[in-house]
Amino acid sequence: MKIYLVGGAVRDRLLGLAPGDRDWVVVGATQGEMEAQGFKAVGRDFPVFLHPDTGEEYALARTERKSGRGYRGFVVDADPSVTLEEDLQRRDFTVNAIAQDEDGTLVDPCGGARDLEARVLRHVGPAFSEDPLRVLRAARFMARFASLGFTVAPQTMALMRAMVASGELDTLVPERVWQELRRALASATPSAFLATLRACGALAVVLPEVDALYGVPQRAEYHPEVDTGLHQEMVSDMAARLAPADARIGFAALVHDLGKALTPADVLPKHIGHEHAGVAPVIALCERLKVPLDHRELAVMACREHLNIHRLFELRDATVVELLTRCDAFRRPERIPWLATVCEADKRGRGGQQEADYPQGRTLVRLHQAALQVSAREVVREGMTGVQIGEALQAARVVAVRQQRQTDG
Template sequence: MEIYLVGGAVRDRLLGLPPGDRDWVVVGATPQQMLELGYTPVGRDFPVFLHPQTGEEYALARTERKSGRGYRGFVVDADPSVTLEEDLQRRDFTINAIAQADDGHLIDPCGGTRDLQARVLRHVGPAFVEDPLRVLRAARFLARFAPLGFTLAPETQELMRQIAASGELDALVPERVWQELRKALRSAKPSAFLSTLRETHALQAVLPEIDALYGVPQRADYHPEIDTGIHQQMVSDMAARLAPGDDLIGFAALTHDLGKALTPPDQWPRHVGHESAGIKPLRALCERLKLPAEHRELAIATCREHLHVHRLFELRDATVHELLARCDTFRKPERIAQIATACEADARGRLGHTDDDYPQATELRRLHAAALAINARDLVQSGLSGPEIGEALKQARIAAIAAARKTA
């Protein structure tokens, strides 16, 4: 039995990145031997075990053979005769196909260290086309590594186009699409995820609501970048800059402008009512990908309210209260900061505006805090009851907003 460190742990160490989870491959062992050594089996589709002390994953070396559609359509062979090199050669990208022995020696049959040095994301071999999920993984890796200078190998890009043209992306289950999107939104450059999928003709298959934004013009005086798809990429990158690693805010920023894709061309470049128009495709996207409720609710609030937040200083005190109430921010106070950040990403995700101030974000938080400080319990003690409390609470909060504005 031989054990090697593999995958992301080796890759990230060579890139000088902080270490993450460590994965191991075991060569020359059977599942029964792993059980006898105290390992706990956890793999459903292939033999994976947890170490009895560290809890780290140890997978038996394996090969895979395509047997059907989708990313699960494979026959796995984890026989003890499978070599380390054979296991590495069935992996997705060369930079993930490097193993490290106990003495630090690297086993690199696919040229991964060379591609790390050249900052190239390249597929291992022709079997790449057999797993459609790898299209999304490639895009997601670029979202993470593009800031380090990584680019996609032309031959890998061509294979990704072949997968998109084959219709295999339709076989991906929603949870896996969301998993890759979520990781991309947590990355430093989500725009690389979007642009990679767009360039390989895959975005239309997995995120048609986003794909539809490309080529839709906006007013140049507000949006010098003009193309709504390019604006969306800039907004996603700004959200990653303002809220690093926050896929909740990232998703709200990603979907705030979906309504612009529905504007009739004869109304371009204006998009009157795009905020409300965007809610229907946003709900459809959330339902299709089976998103968590908190992502759906924050995204809908941001989509519906982002222009109101941009115009915050023009709103009446009562209108500000209505905005806060519609977004359920008195019951979920953390939501106002999230909406403010997503709206700031929208305002600054424009050509020539990335370093602009966005005082609306600070003001929205301040007015919300003033309104939130009004306590219904105090009104009960004053002798009010029933519907009177609700109306009094509303008026007291509007008065608090007005007073806060006067002290700005």
Template sequence: MQIYLVGGAVRDRLLGRPASDHDHVVVGATPQQMIALGYKPVGKDFPVFLHPSSGEEYALARTERKSGRGYAGFTFDTGTAVTLEDDLRRRDLTINAMAEDADGRLVDPFGGAQDLQRRVLRHVSDAFVEDPVRLLRVARFAARYAPLGFTLAPETAALLRAMVDDGEVDHLVAERVWAELRRALTEPQPSAFLRVLRDCGALARLFPQIDALYGVPQRAEFHPEVDTGIHTEMVVDMAARLAPGDALIGWCALVHDLGKALTPADQLPRHVGHESSGVAPIRELTARYKPPGEYAELAVLCCRLHLQAHRAFELRPATVVDLFEQLDGFRKKERIEQFLLVCSADKRGRLGLSEVPYAQADWLRTAYAAAAAIDAKPFVARGLTGPAIGEAVRRERVAAVAALRPPGEARSG
């Protein structure tokens, strides 16, 4: 029996990055031998075990054979004759198909270390096409490593297009698509995820509401980048910068402008009412991929209300309080900051505006603090009851916001 450290831990060590997971492959062992050594079996489809002390995963070396459509259509061989190279060959990218033995010696039969040096994402073998989830994983790795200069190998890009053309991507289950998208939104450059999917045609199949944004023009005085699809890429990257690792903020940033794809051609490049028309496509996506309820709810709110944040200096005090109430911000305080992060990403996710301060957010934070400081207890002490308490609290909140006197600023789209 031989044990090797494999995959991401080896890749990240060679990149000089901390490794979050340490996975191992066991060659030449049977499940019975692993159990006898104290390993706890946890694998459903093939033998995976947890180390009795560290809790790290140890999987028996395996090969895969395609037996049907989709990511689940496989049969596995975990016999003792399966070699380490056999196991590594079934992996997605060469940079993930490396191993280290117990003495730290690198085993790299497919040139992963060289591809790390060249900053290339390259598939290991043609067996890549058998699992459509790999297409999403490659796009997610692009989102992770694009800031380091990684690009997709031309032959891998061609393979992704072939997978889409062959219809394999159409067999992806919604839960797996959402899981990969959610993880991609936590990476440093989510726009790379979108670009990989769009270049191979998968974006139009999986997220047609997002794909439809590309080529739709906007007013250049508000959006120097003009193209709404490019703006969306810039917004999700800015969201990743302002709220690192926060997929909720990334999701709301991704879908906040979907209504612009529905603007009639004779109205372009203006997008009057896009904050309302964008709600339906958001609901289409949430119905298809079933994200957590908070994702679905906050995305709709950000879509509907983001223009109010941009126009904060023009709003009447009562409208500002209305905004906080529509966000349910007096019960869910975190909503205000989440909303303002999305609006900040929208405002700064524009060509040449990434470093421009978003003063509206600072003003709205101040206004919210003043409004939220109003307490109902004094009104109860005066003898008010029922709806009269809420009405009195609201009047005081409006007065508190009015006392702040926001600076004037020209309208921004």
């Protein structure tokens, strides 16, 4: 039995990045031998074990053979005779097909170290096309590594286009699509995820509502980038900058403008009412991908309210309280800072505005905090009905917002 460190831990060390989870491959062992040493079997589709002390994952070296459509259509062979090189050959990208033995020596049969130096994401071999999930993984890796100068190898992009054209991506289940999207939105450059998927035609398959934004014009005085799809890429990157690794804010930023794809051609480049038109496609996307409820609720709020928050200084005090009430901000106060951040990303995610100030976000948070200070005990009088209590609370909150605005000057 021999054990090697593999995959992302080796890749990231060679890139000089902070190490994440460590994965290990075991050559020359059986499941019984692993369990006899205290390892706990957890793999459902192939033999993976948890170390009895560290909890890290150890997988038996294996090969895979395509047996059907989709990312689960494989027959796995984890016989002790499978070599390390055979295990590495079945991996997706050369940069992930590097192993390191206990003395630090690299085993790199696919040239992954060379591609790391060249900043190229390249598929290991033709078996790449057998797993449609790898198209999304390529895009997700670009979201993480584009800022380091990585590009997708032309041969890999051509293979990805062929995979999309074959219909293989139709076999992906929503949970796996969401998992890759979530990780991309928590990366440094989500725009690279969108651009990579669009370059191979996959964006129209997995996120058609977002793909539909490309080519839709906006008014140049507000959006120098003009193209709504390009604006969306800029907003997604700004959200990642303002709220690093926060996929909830990233997702709300991603879908805030979906209504612009529905604007009638004779109205363009104006988008009157797009914030309301966008709610239905946001909900449809969330239902299709089984997006978690907290992500979905913030996304709907951001879509519906972002123009109101941009115009915050024009809103009446009562209108501000109505907005907060619509957002359930008095029971869920954490939502307002999230919403403010999404709206700031929208405002700054456009040409020439990347360093602009966004006082609306800070003011919204202050007004919300002021309204939160209103206590039911202060406004409830004996004999009041439920409706009267609600009206009294609302009126007191309006006063609190007005006073905060006067304090702000």
